[in-house]
Amino acid sequence: MRSPREVAVVGAGLVGCLAACYLARRGYEVTLYERRPDPRHAAAERGRSINLAISERGIDALRRVGLDEAVLKAALPMPGRMMHAPDGTLSFQPYSADGRRAINSISRAELNRTLLEAALGMPGVRAFFEHRLTGLDVDSGRMDFATPGGAVSRTAPVVLGADGAYSAVRARLQSLPGFDFSQxxxxxxxxxxxxxxxxxxxxxxxxxxxxxxxxxxxxxxxxxxxxxxxxxxxxxxxxxxxxxxxxxxxxxxxxxxxxxxxxxxxxxxxxxxxxxxxxxxLVTMRTDPWQVRGARAAVGLLGDAAHAIVPFYGQGANCGFEDCVELDRCLAETGDDFPEALARYGARRKEHADTIAELALANFVEMRDKVASRSFLLQKRVEHGLERLLPGRYVSRYELVSFSTVPYADVQRRIAR
Amino acid sequence: MRSPREVAVVGAGLVGCLAACYLARRGYEVTLYERRPDPRHAAAERGRSINLAISERGIDALRRVGLDEAVLKAALPMPGRMMHAPDGTLSFQPYSADGRRAINSISRAELNRTLLEAALGMPGVRAFFEHRLTGLDVDSGRMDFATPGGAVSRTAPVVLGADGAYSAVRARLQSLPGFDFSQxxxxxxxxxxxxxxxxxxxxxxxxxxxxxxxxxxxxxxxxxxxxxxxxxxxxxxxxxxxxxxxxxxxxxxxxxxxxxxxxxxxxxxxxxxxxxxxxxxLVTMRTDPWQVRGARAAVGLLGDAAHAIVPFYGQGANCGFEDCVELDRCLAETGDDFPEALARYGARRKEHADTIAELALANFVEMRDKVASRSFLLQKRVEHGLERLLPGRYVSRYELVSFSTVPYADVQRRIAR
The missing domain is CATH 3.30.70 (Alpha-Beta Plaits)
Known part of the structure; x- marks a missing residue:
């Protein structure tokens, strides 16, 4: 039996690296297994979501482990949308009532390198690249990997799948009875x-x-x-x-x-x-539950592996970063009872991930269609006017999603009222 | 390039065997690949849905290839439900207004053997057992199998997955972009x-x-x-x-x-x-689409592989048998253009499979809860009274599902009216 302070994180992308930082801070020994080559040396894949928008939820998650400044210095703030009409006419819509709040454009590759380096700079964190998960036994925590040097097996008492929408960890959980899934x-x-x-x-x-x-x-x-x-x-x-x-x-x-x-x-x-x-x-994936407790191991999912969403609210990475915060909170609450913390984390995060998945789908229609319409512009002006008249009392859904850390489902309930 | 008159059917269960009969009748050379041993020699698996109910849809599908009599002679007709109250009181509810229509209890193993023997008795049909699909290339139609004698590969221009709820064929399609799935x-x-x-x-x-x-x-x-x-x-x-x-x-x-x-x-x-x-x-699985056209092959799904449903309407096998009838119809309509027939078949059957999936879930609540209640018994009496008063004008949903071949979604629309 390996030390229960050991955690394997499958996937050294954005969420996997941030999770490693949080876990290392709690004193865990963390091993990252990534199927791609080391991003510090490799060229980026062509045409695959080169940049993304980090907003308050993501920044908050970075701030808690002291990474917000390092990340934001490479980001470009975008305080609003610029609409391009077919005839070239431009119109600018601020995202916030005061016009000062911004979402932040950042290079995915750059952000990944920053987080990976931060993780590897912490005690107890190491990473193996070109390790593709080919098997996972939930009861023992045994992972099989294909590597350039041949097949290897490793065991850990906790396995976290942070390996993205096409998660190999989730694929193993999906074959267990009682595991709901949709794509x-x-x-x-x-x-x-x-x-x-x-x-x-x-x-x-x-x-x-x-x-x-x-x-x-x-x-x-x-x-x-x-x-x-x-x-x-x-x-x-x-x-x-x-x-x-x-x-x-x-x-x-x-x-x-x-x-x-x-x-x-x-x-x-x-x-x-x-x-x-x-x-x-563009795919939306839903899973339930997000974790499984085996006989001698616990397996959990983080980020897109648990809840891949479409990109139209700019919340994919932000939502995944919030997962790390919630898991950390659950570990603190349970005295680092990892299986119990994972169960609590999954139960809490599920409705919020479901909510942002729906909001992201709805925002596609808004972005491609409604943002250009007179009634939409009028509504935004009315919303921003209300926000100025009732500061702190009326805040639009967009602001609550992008500029607060109010959980997504609570945002929806507040807007419904 | 193999002859386009060749079809591989993965799965020699109920639906795979009936599909083979239909295809052989159209002149196709059909090869069945089954991961289990030959059921004509093997013992049944213990405790796995030993019997099932065949009703009009299934009988109609069997009748069209002359198998209804052979199958029904081993079946026991059940013209109604017998409710057992906790104190042992019995109450009988006929399924039909005239009390004469029945669903038929039949052994799954017996039915499977009958259908397998019927298929193998037709020209051009053969079967390989203990062949577990491990790979499928949609473009070439190449299938990889694990067998007791080692790995083998076969190629066919048409591959049909009739390999059940945990379909290996569908698992391959699921990894293709644009393939929706839920469990x-x-x-x-x-x-x-x-x-x-x-x-x-x-x-x-x-x-x-x-x-x-x-x-x-x-x-x-x-x-x-x-x-x-x-x-x-x-x-x-x-x-x-x-x-x-x-x-x-x-x-x-x-x-x-x-x-x-x-x-x-x-x-x-x-x-x-x-x-x-x-x-x-007990799982409900939905897929969309039910077929994929590769460069040199077409792949389609039949039965539970496309639409696993819960057993509470007794329609799982019946619905799968209807798939065979519809595919046969689409082949006739398209002059045996198999990729086109599969696309047409999938587009037509999808809403009906979705409907019976919902009805089956709803019937669980009815069976475990409502069938014993006074208001349910009263409703059934009113329904049967209406049926006798307005013969052919009022037919209950249960009768339309179990004793007609009106497509499931059309039943729902008719009941909604």
Whole structure:
């Protein structure tokens, strides 16, 4: 029997690394197993969600382990949305009533490296890369890995799956009776494109998340520290104006130039991005429970492995970081009874993850369709007016989600009132 | 490239064998691959849904390939429900207004053997047993199998997964982007028990499906040709009166004797059944789509592999048999364009499978709880009265589901009107 102070974390992505920091602070010996090569030496995968938005929930989780400043110094604050009409007209909508609160654009790869280095800088944390989980025995905590040097097995009394939407840990739990699971894909795909810096400067206002709402489709752009923008095109997979219909570089470029004219003029690499960046998929995954207690081990899920959501509320990483805070809280409450802490953590977090999953789906419709409408703009003005008239009494859902740590389901209940 | 008239059917259970009969009749060369040993020689697995109820949908599907008589001669008709109150009072409720229509109790193993022999008796059908699917390439139709003689690979232009709720074929499709899936377990388990023949005769009326409704739990019993009854206990997994609470032979027997007294007196093998029969799980699985078109192959799902449902409407096998009829119809309509026929079949059957899944869940509440109540009995009497007053105009949902081939979703729409 191994020491119960030992934890294996499968997945050294954002959530796995932050979880390692929290656990190391509590005195656990943490081993990270990651199927990809060491990100400190490897090139980023092309066209795979290059950047993301960190907001208050994520910052709070980082702050509690002293990582907020290190992370935020590489981030670009976006205090509002900049809407791009088809004719190129711009309109800016602040995210908060006072116009000062911002969500923060950050490079996923950069954030991952920062968190990995922070974790490995703490006592008792180590990491193995190119370790792909191929088997997991819930009762003994035995993990089998495929590595470049052949198959290896390791055992730990606690195994945490922080290995993302296509989690190998969750796949093992799914085969156990009583484990509910669902995966639901949108009929939309995404493709990443680039607006490079122009004469060494940002080609668009870097103080905004840019949106090109086009009814059944949209594009967004987030600024990068190198003064480029990463654009993400969200298009239907089939039907008119879809990836399937616009399946040659010529058709794509012609359609893109017609509907996203102002952006098109800023994209010299469009043909290359189109040809080389894959079409990504948008999936919502739900699991229940998030943990299993075996005879001599406990297994739990964190982040996308437990609750993959679509990206339209900018909350995926933030929600995963909140998981780390809640697990840490449950460990403190239970005197580090890990199986009991995992059960408590899963029971508490489930409704909040379910809520943000629904909000993220609903926000897609809002972003691609409603943000451009007069009634939406009017509603936002009314909301912000209410917020100024009743400070602290009326706060919009967007602000509660992005600029507070009120649990997601509590936000929904508060808004419903 | 193999002949497009070749079809691989993974799973030689009820639905796989019937599908093979339908396909052979259309002139296809069909190879069945089954992970279990040949059921014509092997003993049945203990305590795993020994019998089931075949009703009009299943009989219709068998009739179309001339198998109805062979199957029904081994079946026992059950024209109604016999309710067992806690004090032993019996009340009979006919299933149909005229009291003559019946669902049919049949041994799963016996039915499987009949269908397998029918399939293998048709030209072009063969079967390989102890072949467990370990890999499937959707583009080439290559299947990898683990067999007692080692790993083998086979290729077919059409692969049909009829391999049940825990389908290995579906597991492969699930990893493809755009493939929606869910599994939802009930917080109930089941255990099979036996009421043996008494002095060579049935110990209970063989002309009924027996139900012991007990609010949050229930037991049912179906007659077997050897004059025994197979009972299935549906109990909560945890909480009061659950499998978890009653986890020793003594506690179980005491509770059982108190709440199922009339049955208990007929069960000399109770302790043995309790000790050796496993607790089964009750799961609803949904998939979308039911088929994938690869570059050089098409893959489709039939039966529980596409739509596992809970057993409370007695429609699992019936629904799977209807899949075979619909696929056959779509092949006829498309001139045997198999990929197109599979797409059409999946699109048509999906809403009906979703409907019976919901009805089956709802019927659990009705069976364990409402069937014993006065208002339920009154409603049934009113329904049957309406049926006699308006013959052909008013038919209850139960009759439409069990004694017609009106598609399930159409039944729901008709009842809603």
């Amino acid at each position: 639901d894909y949108l009929d939309y795909g995404y493709k990443e494109l680039t607006i490079p810096a122009r004469d060494g400067e940002f080609a668009l206002d870097p103080g905004a998340l840019h949106i090109w709402p086009r009814g059944q489709a949209m594009m967004i752009a987030l600024p990068n520290p190198d003064r480029s923008f990463t654009c993400t095109l969200f298009w239907p997979k089939s039907g008119p104006g879809s990836f399937a219909e616009l399946d040659t570089a010529e058709r794509f470029a012609e359609f893109f130039a017609a509907h996203y004219a102002d952006a098109h003029a800023l994209m010299p690499d469009l043909a290359d991005d189109y040809a080389h960046n894959p079409i990504g998929h | 939802d377990y009930l917080d109930y388990g089941y255990k099979e028990l036996t009421i043996p023949a008494r002095d060579g005769e049935f110990a209970l009326d063989p002309g009924a499906l027996h139900i012991w409704p007990r609010g949050q739990a229930m037991m049912i019993a179906l007659p077997n040709p050897d004059r025994s009854f197979t009972c299935t206990l549906f109990w909560p997994k945890s909480g009061p009166g659950s499998f978890a609470e009653l986890d020793t032979a003594e506690r179980f027997a005491e509770f059982f004797a108190a709440h199922y007294a009339d049955a208990h007196a007929l069960m000399p093998d109770l302790a043995d059944d309790y000790a050796h029969n496993p607790i089964g799980h």
